[in-house]
Amino acid sequence: MNWYRRVGVALTASLLGGLMASGTAGAATPKDVCGWTSTPVGWVEVKYWDSSRCGSTGGGMYNTKRITDTSDVAAGGTVSACTYSPIPSGFHITRYSSVSDCNRSRGTSDYHNRVGLVNLAGLPKGTTKTICGLFEVPAGWTVHSRSKSVDCQQYKYGYPSNDNTMTIRKS
Template sequence: MKYWDSFSCGATGGGMYNTKRIVDTGGVGAGGAVEACTYSPVPAGFFITAYSSVSDCDRTSATSDYHNRVALVRLTGLPAGTTTTVCGLSPVPTGWSVVSRSKSVACQQYKYGIPANDNTMTIRKS
């Protein structure tokens, strides 16, 4: 994913970039990982494993106190008994159960400080 201004997409220089590049995740296998900008919808079957920041995911020329990129893992198709850790801001995936919860700076959307609450979950596929 990447945001930028392009004259072919209209007026530029208004503070919000008017163009973005997207990635097809259809070929990503079970357990495969991709990265996406936080402003994009999470593809079906993928879950967030970490937040970070990168200039390509800035939607505007302004700065932000929040991370703008997510690391995603595809859980669909993983075998029963698989255990993995994902950010716990989303509901527990269907067919998975929570083994434990904990705090992790990697799963915090805000760039500064430490998490106040458990924000990760280790899950196991039934």
Template structure:
């Protein structure tokens, strides 16, 4: 009967190598996982929380791990809350900003900018669909700007207020 010790050693070596190159830490669920901060966020995923994990090395003044969520199964028009530092998937738009401490990259908090964005999936919506989105200085491909307006939910600065039109209503053509 072959010994399992070499297999266990190989598994441990692979786990350590994974941490060095930033592969995922042990997954918690199929649609979310925690990875070291140096790992790129894959296409179709968003960052939803920053934390400290000693498997990713000794923490400094910033968190060294991030929880990412797979969003490819979110239905058209569906929403997801993501940290503002997260890459935005293609075909998604911001509908609101807000402050949440779990999206602070700093371990010591900040009163600077908002840290979370609410994203809406514009992919697959039928013609004639209308959505209010933040920013939208130019309409996403396949969409037209119907109107511009001021929206407190679209102010990026934590304690700011809109001083000009910072949101738009868009319609899919």
């Protein structure tokens, strides 16, 4: 393999490695599908755009999405998804942020468009995790504390006025 090819392979591996979510057991190969296609159970949406492959691109919403299987995300592992994505069973939101890949349309929004998710399924008793929200306590977990966090604010601007985060402990 010549020098240019090695550098290209190393650069590609480095870029892809930076895009991988931490805590995954082995990332599944993403699939590009038309936007009107249902996202399968256990998969998340990670990118939206227009593609002539999926028909007319004249509407307000992008017509293509990239989806990724989360079945290989280990207990306690994390993955990022667009906020419009279904959240797989056992996963809970840990933070909100914004990236251009998760813009579902050409318009702008005052709300974040990406979530960080943690897989709580299979974690041992006594484990603590901090998740966004206050009302939906996962089954088998108890609330240890509640607080405010900019990471858990869906709105892009300002500081949260109310508690929006809870630290939970596996019972």
